[in-house]
Amino acid sequence: MQFLNVLNANIRREYILLKRYLPNTIAMLITFYVLFLGMFAGISLIGDPSTQDTNIQYVIVNYIFWFLAMVVVNDIGWQITNEATQGTLEQLGMSPMGIWKIMLSRLLSTTLIEFIIIIGLLYLSMFTAGQWLNVDVLSILPILILTLISMFGLGLIIAGFTMILKQIQAFLQILQFLLAGLTFVPLSVAPFLAFFPFVKGIDMVRGIMINGMTLSQFALADILILVFNAVFYFGIGLFVFLRCERFAMQKGLLAHY
Amino acid sequence: MTTPIIEVQNLKKSYKKRKTKEWITAVNDISFTVNKGEILGLLGPNGAGKTTTIKMICGLVRPDSGSVSISGIDNQQKRLQAQEHISAVLEGNRNLYWRLTVRENMEYFAGNRGKSRKEVASRIDELLQQFRLKDKENEMVNRLSRGMQQKLAIAVAMLAGSDVILLDEPTLGLDIETGYEVRELLREIVRNEQKTIIITSHDMDVIQDLCERTVIINNGKVVTNDRVENLLKLFEVRAYAIKLEGHLSEEQHQLLLEKFPLLEYKPDTVHSILEVDLTQSQDIYELFDILKLEQIPVDTIDRKTINFEQVFLKIVNGRDKVAVSQRA
Structure with missing residues (x-):
């Protein structure tokens, strides 16, 4: 119950800030949309016409997931940096709920709020491309939830390191390209990536949205890998975060830098 | 309790x-x-x-x-x-x-x-x-x-x-x-x-x-x-301003400084004032013995009022390490 109150407080904060920074949010959306248009134009103009439709569909799904990964994984790093600069990180550290629960609720609230934007972006992209993908919510949702859990794990790792290093902006810039790499590269090209966080999930969602698969058509091994990734990366993320928090408290690093 | x-x-x-x-x-x-x-x-x-x-x-x-x-x-x-x-x-x-x-x-x-x-x-x-x-x-x-x-x-x-x-x-x-x-x-x-x-x-x-x-x-x-009131009392008791008739000679001043290194001598046109913080309250008698022996006439004696800032500075500057106890 107490965690629900933490979550509620953070969802509310996220929503208020999104409204207050509306020009920023709109600018970010326009940037993403323009980037998508660039890719779409590239495929339409110089891509192989025989695979054009499939390529565009891939771009839409990959692009949406890249945006999601950025929001979930990268944003938490920026948030910690801002909190430390503002001096509010120590106040969060004073909560009897523990910083990790606040950070987890930040991850959840950011995802929930941004998800509405993501859905808008998805339909805008499909409309622009004239390619309507299979949005089978019942099949996508369980996969998406498990994929998000592994993303949260990665987000907690980033949050933990940011708490110690603080000046991690340069790394966060690079990270967005690493995330692009993980979302754009198909598993058929690099099967070992299935054990990387969220790659398997995105591949399965691609199967549903592009190839029209349903959840029951996936092999048990696929589901097991997805569950394993979710548990493993979330566990690792939480462990790393708690170790980083302990280290930051030993070195007195929660204060502004 | x-x-x-x-x-x-x-x-x-x-x-x-x-x-x-x-x-x-x-x-x-x-x-x-x-x-x-x-x-x-x-x-x-x-x-x-x-x-x-x-x-x-x-x-x-x-x-x-x-x-x-x-x-x-x-x-x-x-x-x-x-x-x-x-x-x-x-x-x-x-x-x-x-x-x-x-x-x-x-x-x-x-x-x-x-x-x-x-x-x-x-x-x-x-x-x-x-x-x-x-x-x-x-x-x-x-x-x-x-x-x-x-x-x-x-x-x-x-x-x-x-x-x-x-x-x-x-x-x-x-x-x-x-x-x-x-x-x-x-x-x-x-x-x-x-x-x-x-x-x-x-x-x-x-x-x-x-x-x-x-x-x-x-x-x-x-x-x-220690309690704030105790600290204030402790220092108040030992801080005095003694108004003298006339001025001290250089020898007399030196003699007092030897005995009371924290003493401050402030000569005026007619009078002069000795401000002294004593390590122990009974030291006042020793000060008066010197003044009596040197035949230095005393006009008035005032106990100096002290605020907490002065107490703090004295403690931090280590001038009263011995005297200040840990009494809480």
């Missing part, structure tokens, strides 16, 4: 300087207790180790050794449990979210302590009234004055409903009027809410005015732990 709500035992903390890689001892074996409902001043010059001590009490910095217990809970072993009993306004003006309003800040911080908006709504109204922020409740924090921000930060700490509140420099950077208002609010909190408060401040008027007892830290060590 008073019950300690905070027990600080043999705290030690060292930091490695980034540039020189040199180890700095910020806190060196500090121990003290704070009783329930007490308002304690934690004082010391810059770099004495006050903020590190405060942060170790808050559980934000882990000590190298030693322990802190709050309401009987060890804040290293059961940090989150201990944090239920403590809230803090840390130094600086960034304890709040500047892009949230007054009310939103209060609701957000309460939410992060696991409380629902409904649960705290009436308490928020009460605090907004008490802190005279009701008309600003929908104002964004970045539009508030420094004083209002500070009042809000204290209100947020109050909203936590903890037994102990730590205030690191609560009046720093405030104008006289707001500083006074904050001081009055703190006095009200102590009187009406029965909270245990630890204050660090450079403003000795605040300490003298609000605190029952002070722990003075210097170079990471506790140099004094």
Whole structure:
């Protein structure tokens, strides 16, 4: 119950800030949309016409997931940096709920709020491309939830390191390209990536949205890998975060830098 | 019998300087207790180790050794449990979210302590009234004055409903009027809410005015732990201003300085004044013996009034190490 109150407080904060920074949010959306248009134009103009439709569909799904990964994984790093600069990180550290629960609720609230934007972006992209993908919510949702859990794990790792290093902006810039790499590269090209966080999930969602698969058509091994990734990366993320928090408290690093 | 709500035992903390890689001892074996409902001043010059001590009490910095217990809970072993009993306004003006309003800040911080908006709504109204922020409740924090921000930060700490509140420099950077208002609010909190408060401040008027007892830290060590009134009395008793008829000769001045190195001689046109802080009150007799022997006529003798700032400076400058006891 107490965690629900933490979550509620953070969802509310996220929503208020999104409204207050509306020009920023709109600018970010326009940037993403323009980037998508660039890719779409590239495929339409110089891509192989025989695979054009499939390529565009891939771009839409990959692009949406890249945006999601950025929001979930990268944003938490920026948030910690801002909190430390503002001096509010120590106040969060004073909560009897523990910083990790606040950070987890930040991850959840950011995802929930941004998800509405993501859905808008998805339909805008499909409309622009004239390619309507299979949005089978019942099949996508369980996969998406498990994929998000592994993303949260990665987000907690980033949050933990940011708490110690603080000046991690340069790394966060690079990270967005690493995330692009993980979302754009198909598993058929690099099967070992299935054990990387969220790659398997995105591949399965691609199967549903592009190839029209349903959840029951996936092999048990696929589901097991997805569950394993979710548990493993979330566990690792939480462990790393708690170790980083302990280290930051030993070195007195929660204060502004 | 008073019950300690905070027990600080043999705290030690060292930091490695980034540039020189040199180890700095910020806190060196500090121990003290704070009783329930007490308002304690934690004082010391810059770099004495006050903020590190405060942060170790808050559980934000882990000590190298030693322990802190709050309401009987060890804040290293059961940090989150201990944090239920403590809230803090840390130094600086960034304890709040500047892009949230007054009310939103209060609701957000309460939410992060696991409380629902409904649960705290009436308490928020009460605090907004008490802190005279009701008309600003929908104002964004970045539009508030420094004083209002500070009042809000204290209100947020109050909203936590903890037994102990730590205030690191609560009046720093405030104008006289707001500083006074904050001081009055703190006095009200102590009187009406029965909270245990630890204050660090450079403003000795605040300490003298609000605190029952002070722990003075210097170079990471506790140099004094005593009631404010005891310290004032201790120094008042031994500070005298003696008005002499005429002036002292150079030899007489030197003779007095040999015996009383802290003596200050202030010659006037007709009179002269000797200001002396005596290590022990009976030293006054020795001073009069010298004056009598040298046939120096005394006009008046006044006991000097001393404020807490002077007491603090004397203690920190180490001039009264021997005399100041740890009596708390």
